[in-house]
Amino acid sequence: MMVLLTRKEHFCASHRLYNPKFSDGQNLRIYGKCAYPNGHGHNYELDVTVAGEVDPETGMILDLKELSDIIKKEITDKVDHKHLNMDIDFLRDVIPTAENLAIVFWNILAPKIPKGKLYSLRVYETPTNYAEYRG
Secondary structure, eight states, rough: OEEEEEEEEEEEEEOOOOOTTTEEEEHHHHHGGGGGGTEEEEEEEEEEEEEEETTTTTTSSSOOOHHHHIIIIIIIIIHHEEEEEEEGGGTTTTTOOHHHHHHHHHHHHHGGSSSEEEEEEEEEEEEEEEEEEEO
16 A cells, blocks of 8 residues: 655755846846845745555654655755855756756655655745645
8 A cells, every 4th residue: 555655844045046048137027036136035845755655564654754864964954044046066057946946856865765765845935836846
């Protein structure tokens, strides 16, 4: 029987939505105030969902503490209180939209999940805006 298990983590970061191939005017039309040169910040939430079979001996797919430790080590410890455009090597040359963050984070986490399989990853920029990626 397949079960979905989700861990929620948080991080705070700033970013600027800007494509260097576009003029300043094009960036402002596409991204609005999110393209302002100094950027802006969010209190992000990250939901990582693993699918798998429940181990009959432990009653778990994967220990949530272990999943939390992986997410923190691979993602949140690296991005928390950083400027995503300037401070994060693995986001270099990536427009840090919620959609792109979900894809990049997936690619980092998927091979690190020791039991079950990464099923979905959600990046919330605000309580009402999120992107979900399912690989």
